[in-house]
Amino acid sequence: MKATQVLPPKINALEELFQVRKPIIGVIHLQALPGAPRYQGQPMRDIYAAAVADARTLSAGGIDGIIIENASDMPFRRPENIGPETVAALTAACLEVRGAVDTPIGITCVANGVVPALAVAKAVGARWVRANQWVNAYVANEGFLNGPAPEAMRYRSAIGATDVRIFADVHVKFGAHAITADRSIPEQATDAEWFDADVLIATGTRTGSPTEPREVQEVKSGTTLPVIVGSGLNPDQVPSLFEVADGAIIGQWLKRDGVWWNPVDPARVERLVAAVSRLRSGG
Numbered sequence: 434m435k436a437t438q439v440l441p442p443k444i445n446a447l448e449e450l451f452q453v454r455k456p457i458i459g460v461i462h463l464q465a466l467p468g469a470p471r472y473q474g475q476p477m478r479d480i481y482a483a484a485v486a487d488a489r490t491l492s493a494g495g496i497d498g499i500i501i502e503n504a505s506d507m508p509f510r511r512p513e514n515i516g517p518e519t520v521a522a523l524t525a526a527c528l529e530v531r532g533a534v535d536t537p538i539g540i541t542c543v544a545n546g547v548v549p550a551l552a553v554a555k556a557v558g559a560r561w562v563r564a565n566q567w568v569n570a571y572v573a574n575e576g577f578l579n580g581p582a583p584e585a586m587r588y589r590s591a592i593g594a595t596d597v598r599i600f601a602d603v604h605v606k607f608g609a610h611a612i613t614a615d616r617s618i619p620e621q622a623t624d625a626e627w628f629d630a631d632v633l634i635a636t637g638t639r640t641g642s643p644t645e646p647r648e649v650q651e652v653k654s655g656t657t658l659p660v661i662v663g664s665g666l667n668p669d670q671v672p673s674l675f676e677v678a679d680g681a682i683i684g685q686w687l688k689r690d691g692v693w694w695n696p697v698d699p700a701r702v703e704r705l706v707a708a709v710s711r712l713r714s715g716g
Contacts (some may be wrong), residue, residue, distance in 0.1 A: 446598045446631035447659045447680055450521075450537055450560050455675050455715055456497035457705065458539070458661075460684030461487045461530065462504035462693050466522040469506035470707040477522065481529040482623065487697040491687070492534040494702030495710075499534070500563060500682060501542040503528050505694065509544035511575045520549050527557040539563060544575045548586040555594040563634070563682075567601035568624040569616075582628040600682075601630035602663060603652045618648065619655030626656045634682065636663030643670070649677045668708035675712050 447456055448535060455551070464480045465471035470572050484501065491499055503523055510516070523542060539561040542550040550562040568580040584679040587597060603622045613621060625633055633656055635649040643665035652658045674681070687702055689695040 437553070438690070443631065443658070444466040445659055446561070447661070450598065451497045451680075452593030453497055455678075455709060456558040456661075456680040458498035458500050458680070458682045459487075459491040459496040459687055459697070460504075460634070460682060460693075461491075461499060461501045461689075461697075462519055463502065463523070463526055464694075465505040466503055466526075468518040469503075470514050471505055471507065473518075473556065477525065478508060481526050483696070484526050485529050485533045488530045488534045488695040490699050491702060492536045495706040496536065496701055496702060497609075497680075498537045498539065498560075499530065500539040500561075501530060501559075502539055502563075502684075503543060504541075506543065509575055511544065511578070512546045512548070513660055515542065515549050519546075520553060523549075524553045524556050526608060527553060527559060528656060531557055531559075541565070544573065545578055545581065547581045548588050550592055551589050552584060552592065554597045555592050559597065561598040561600050564599060564601045564630070566605050567599070567630055569610055569613050569621065569630045571605055573605070582630075586629055598631040598633055599629065600632045600661075601625045602634045602636055604635070604648070617655075618651040622652045626658050630658065633658050633660045634663035635660055635678070644674065646673050646677050649674065651709070653677060665706075670702050671705075671712055675709070 454708045461484050463484055488499055512577055537560045540550040540554050540559050541563040545565045547564045566578050567582050570579045579595055603625055604618050622633055633652055635644050641709050644662045660680040662678045666681045666683045666688045685693040687697050689698040
């Protein structure tokens, strides 16, 4: 049963941002940035050039949006420990991408650095940020994490970034859900909407792992917000997942050989966009 509307209705953020039905958002997984253990001192221009190359491939292939993520900064720091070197490099990378393509961009700053992501978004003109954990709390790889919504929403207001939308995961991947195990997925979706998210994300258990249509439907049953797939989409799954989902973020499958740290593969982008185009046209 659909959640009862308990808040003033919002505009549909997906329609506002992308102006297309069932938008597809491609991921740029940045190479390791300064301060991260895997950064080996390579010139920053090379890191930015790789990001720009991926952005151009995604944009030329018809992807509707691009989200930029410091995905190679493992092991990820807790949100309160994300340093200025990460924010500076992520900002510079986003500016390079913005200068190369017209496709709308968003930001993920891991692990769950929603406040830093909002700062970057304001600086570069990004349209949304992804919060891997928005409400409640769970045990992540980085330890016990609280949802940042109260602080993040006040920070967003303070820096004049209320036009930056919040894409929030529900039933977070890469973590244990023992703390919220007594709360259903629909209840957690309602919590995320109550704490003012704009788009909810149903995701798998790890990067690239499939998201089941049942999980998408469970999230949708607890919210009036758009719900998108956050992991594991490929062309064969488009019909089943897009029967219930309002769009998708896709990263790993679009990379050469399906490996997330490889460059974006233009042939894979073409295959995915073709599958989505057939669905949009009723095929």
